[in-house]
Amino acid sequence: MSNENKGALGFTKDTPMERFLNGLIIENPTLVLMIGMCPTLAVTTSAINGLTMGLATTFVLALSNAVISLLRKVIPDTVRIPAFIVVIASFVTLVQLVMQAYVPTMYEALGVYIPLIVVNCIIFGRAEAYASKHDVLPSFFDGIGMGLGFTCAITVIGLFRELIGGGTMFNVQILGEGSVVPGPAGYFFSLYQPVRIFIQQAGAFIVLAVLIAIMNQVKFNLEKKGKDTSKFGVGGCCSDLEIKDPHKVKEELLKKEAEEKAKAEEVKEEAKETVAAAAGSGEEENK
Numbered sequence: 001m002s003n004e005n006k007g008a009l010g011f012t013k014d015t016p017m018e019r020f021l022n023g024l025i026i027e028n029p030t031l032v033l034m035i036g037m038c039p040t041l042a043v044t045t046s047a048i049n050g051l052t053m054g055l056a057t058t059f060v061l062a063l064s065n066a067v068i069s070l071l072r073k074v075i076p077d078t079v080r081i082p083a084f085i086v087v088i089a090s091f092v093t094l095v096q097l098v099m100q101a102y103v104p105t106m107y108e109a110l111g112v113y114i115p116l117i118v119v120n121c122i123i124f125g126r127a128e129a130y131a132s133k134h135d136v137l138p139s140f141f142d143g144i145g146m147g148l149g150f151t152c153a154i155t156v157i158g159l160f161r162e163l164i165g166g167g168t169m170f171n172v173q174i175l176g177e178g179s180v181v182p183g184p185a186g187y188f189f190s191l192y193q194p195v196r197i198f199i200q201q202a203g204a205f206i207v208l209a210v211l212i213a214i215m216n217q218v219k220f221n222l223e224k225k226g227k228d229t230s231k232f233g234v235g236g237c238c239s240d241l242e243i244k245d246p247h248k249v250k251e252e253l254l255k256k257e258a259e260e261k262a263k264a265e266e267v268k269e270e271a272k273e274t275v276a277a278a279a280g281s282g283e284e285e286n287k
Contacts, residue, residue, distance in 0.1 A: 019139075045199050047155055048158070053154060054152070060088060063091050069131045092118045
């Protein structure tokens with residue numbers, strides 16, 4: 001298989017599995033591309049909030065990708081952005097009404113961030129960069145992969161913030177007074193004092209930074225083992241540019257720089273020759 005046809009983790013490009021793994025790992029919207037930061041930092045005070053927000057976003061992302069892909073040849077290019085917004089807003093409204101009816105507690109906890117899914121750059125970016133240019137099935141799995149990548153990331157962030165900042169996991173007391181852990185371990189766990197900064201705004205930045213550092217370390221370790229990591233986050237959520245090997249890009253830049261230096265030297269030589277010729281003609285006139 002040629003490198004041009006290879007996608008995420010060596011799978012054939014634009015297959016359902018490749019699209020799924022691409023969003024989940026290679027172009028994880030939170031830990032690699034670092035987009036959709038508004039809900040990531042705002043709603044991750046607990047794991048359940050992160051999980052609910054992530055699943056709602058995944059639902060909208062997968063279905064809007066599929067519908068936009070289905071209509072891509074019908075929607076005129078001049079009105080594609082308003083059309084994308086209408087499709088996305090329709091699914092967000094559906095999610096909002098279902099949550100309001102069946103899980104009102106979570107609807108109130110997430111508040112304004114549910115309707116704000118409409119303007120989440122992950123969703124709009126995938127519609128513009130991928131779904132509007134590819135078939136329905138890979139677009140659908142692209143949405144699922146991106147959505148679950150986002151879900152996993154913000155759930156983990158919420159889990160750490162909730163555990164360190166409040167001693168709970170999914171609202172179950174694990175650390176601190178009232179720990180449900182039995183036996184001697186439960187006694188030691190009950191002595192824990194929550195670090196309240198982690199359930200405040202600063203805690204979100206701290207946990208996010210640690211997780212991004214871990215992701216970067218994993219990438220670095222893969223590079224040391226000789227694995228190809230050139231596709232990690234290169235394509236981007238809103239970019240449809242050709243993915244290039246960073247080493248080739250560096251070689252091209254060095255080559256271009258050498259050519260520019262050579263041209264500059266040629267200009268200098270020509271300038272010297274012109275000055276010398278002018279000086280020679282001036283001496284002849286004086287004679």
